[in-house]
Amino acid sequence: MTRRFRALSLGAALMTATALSAPAALAQTAPMAGMHMMQAPPSLNLSAHGEVRMAPDMATISFGVLTEAPTAAAAMRQNAARMTEVMAALRRAGIAERDVQTSGLNLSAQYDYVQNQPPKLRGYQANNRVTVTINDMNRVGTTADAVVAAGVNQIDGISFGLKDSAAAEDQARRLAVRDLQAKAALYAQALGVPLVGIRSLSESGGYNPRPPQPMYARAEMSMADSSTPVAAGELTVRIDITGVYDLGR
Structure with a gap:
């Protein structure tokens, strides 16, 4: 081959x-x-939410003592004396030490400005700021009055909250799931197809404390005056969910 x-x-x-x-x-x-x-397989992508409204059971007040003096030492000394009176007033109002926190301490020079002239030192300003948590809603107004009477001359605001939001969030979750299930069943019935089951579920939202609201101290106060009225209202706890459901053919 x-x-x-x-x-x-x-x-x-x-x-x-x-x-x-x-x-x-x-x-x-x-x-x-x-x-x-x-x-x-065909699917439904749906969203729902659940809301629960609850009365707050705690409040937070931020306030400060502002003093001014010709020297830095004098400004700080005056501020410390007045803040000592404020702390004593808080104890008399039934506020525990653990619920009082210094949130800011500042000392700054103050100048007078005149056109075409260099700045002239006027003195020094001391600012001591405190945040107080009040766990008894009946003491919110009286506490504000007490600290103002003791020397507080600045109140930044008041906010309301919940000590434990877990129960409210769980209730909102149940309401959201109930709403989502009802929507899925309605769509499946309207489309004339069986609802197989849920493929995925995601959540967002939750408890968010209400931001501080302005609160103004009265210029004139006396021991005979009634306490400052404070309306706490209600807080909303909201849970948003999104779910994907599989449909039969």
């Missing part, structure tokens, strides 16, 4: 082997192609 004939015979054998294996390869790739062409 010549070399040329052997080469032709080997080529023919390879072609025959390839032709025989081709149907098997096609048979293996056909199911794979069919799997890629399968469509995802």
Whole structure:
């Protein structure tokens, strides 16, 4: 057998082997192609929320003592004396030490400015700021009055909150899920398809304390005056959810 004939015979054998294996390869790739062409099951993407309104059971008041004197030492000394009276008033009002926190202490030079003249030092200003948590809602107004009478001359604001928001958040979650389930059932019924089940669920929201609201001290006070009225209102705890439901065909 010549070399040329052997080469032709080997080529023919390879072609025959390839032709025989081709149907098997096609048979293996056909199911794979069919799997890629399968469509995802129909689904619903819905959102819902649950809200719970509750009366606050705590309040936070931020206030400060501002003093000014010709020297820095005098400004700080006057401020310390007045703040000592304020702390004593808080204790008499029934506020625990753990509920009182210094939130700022500042000393700054004060200048008078006249056009075409260099600034002239007028004195120094000391500012001591305190944040107080009040756990008895009946003492909010009387506490504000007590600190003003003791020397507080700046009140930044008051905010209301909940000591424990877990129960309210759980109740809002139940309401949100109930709303989501009702929506899913309604859509499935309207579309005339069975509701298979939920695929995924995500949550956002929750308890957010109300931001501080301005609170202004009265200029004139006496021990006979009634306490400053404070309306706490209600707080809203809201949970937002999004769910994906699978539908039957």
